[in-house]
Amino acid sequence: MKFRAVWTGVEEALQNIARVPVVARQAAPSALSGAATAVAVAARSIAPEESGDLRDGIEVHEAANGAEVESTEPHSIHVEYGTTEQAAQPFLRPAMDRMGKPALAAAAKRVKQAVGA
Numbered sequence: 001m002k003f004r005a006v007w008t009g010v011e012e013a014l015q016n017i018a019r020v021p022v023v024a025r026q027a028a029p030s031a032l033s034g035a036a037t038a039v040a041v042a043a044r045s046i047a048p049e050e051s052g053d054l055r056d057g058i059e060v061h062e063a064a065n066g067a068e069v070e071s072t073e074p075h076s077i078h079v080e081y082g083t084t085e086q087a088a089q090p091f092l093r094p095a096m097d098r099m100g101k102p103a104l105a106a107a108a109k110r111v112k113q114a115v116g117a
Contacts (some may be wrong), residue, residue: 027114029062034110035103036060036067043069043095047079054079054091069096 040060047055057073071080071092082088 023115024111027111028107029067031107031110031114032066033060033062035100035107036069038103038106039095039099040069042099043071043091046094047071047091048089058092 037060040058043058044055047058049055054071054073054076057076058069058071061068061070069092071077076092078086079089080092081090
């Protein structure tokens with residue numbers, strides 16, 4: 001008695017496996033930009049609003065390995081950390097603390113969906 005097992009679709013499966021890193025790399029920037037945008041929205045809602053410049057200066061930029069949230073207003077560091085004459089009114093760190101994990105989880109989900117996982 002002989003036993004023979006035949007697998008069909010192996011080539012197709014190997015091609016799909018080989019394309020996973022490519023698809024993931026293509027999907028990651030957009031997914032991470034979405035995560036950074038969620039943090040930026042939270043930071044804008046927390047930022048002190050004297051003139052609106054601080055809130056309006058919160059931007060999202062694509063970076064080499066992801067995305068970053070930046071406050072371009074020159075005095076933002078003094079607001080975030082305080083000075084000897086002004087108490088800190090943090091807005092970026094609390095936004096990251098609040099939205100960082102959920103936003104990264106959503107980004108990971110988007111990448112997984114892109115690769116079909």
